[in-house]
Amino acid sequence: MKLIKDITFRLFNGILQYSDLNNINWKPLINSIINTTSGFNLKLEHIGKYIRINSATDTIVSIDNPIFEIGSSVVFEQTGLGTITMFSDIDIINGDPTTIGQYKCIQIIKVSSNVWTAIGGTI
Helix, strand or coil: CEEECCEEEEEECCEEEEECCCCCCCEECCCEEEEECCCEECCHHHCCEEEEECCCCCEEEECCCCCCCCCCEEEEEECCCCCEEEECCCCEEEECCECCCCCEEEEEEEEECCEEEEECCCC
């Protein structure tokens, strides 16, 4: 572990994580980049990833699994012309769940048991 300005870092199961001085809530930093050409159902293995979607048509990333922990986070980049939209039948997505254009990003963060916040998008 290394301490940098009140933040502690560690490598755990191959994922770089950070925490405050109390080391209670460890959160992953981006640990890899995934390139794809279509939407998909969000899975546990996507947490902490930077996902680039290169599609000519609009795509949907579905959140239909309630097992994500609070603090789970994923960043998406729209590399093609098609927008990326976050969608869920079981959870609430606050903020703007759709990307705003090519090479723009949106991040989703699970903030409570059935609520996600989307940052960087537009409706």
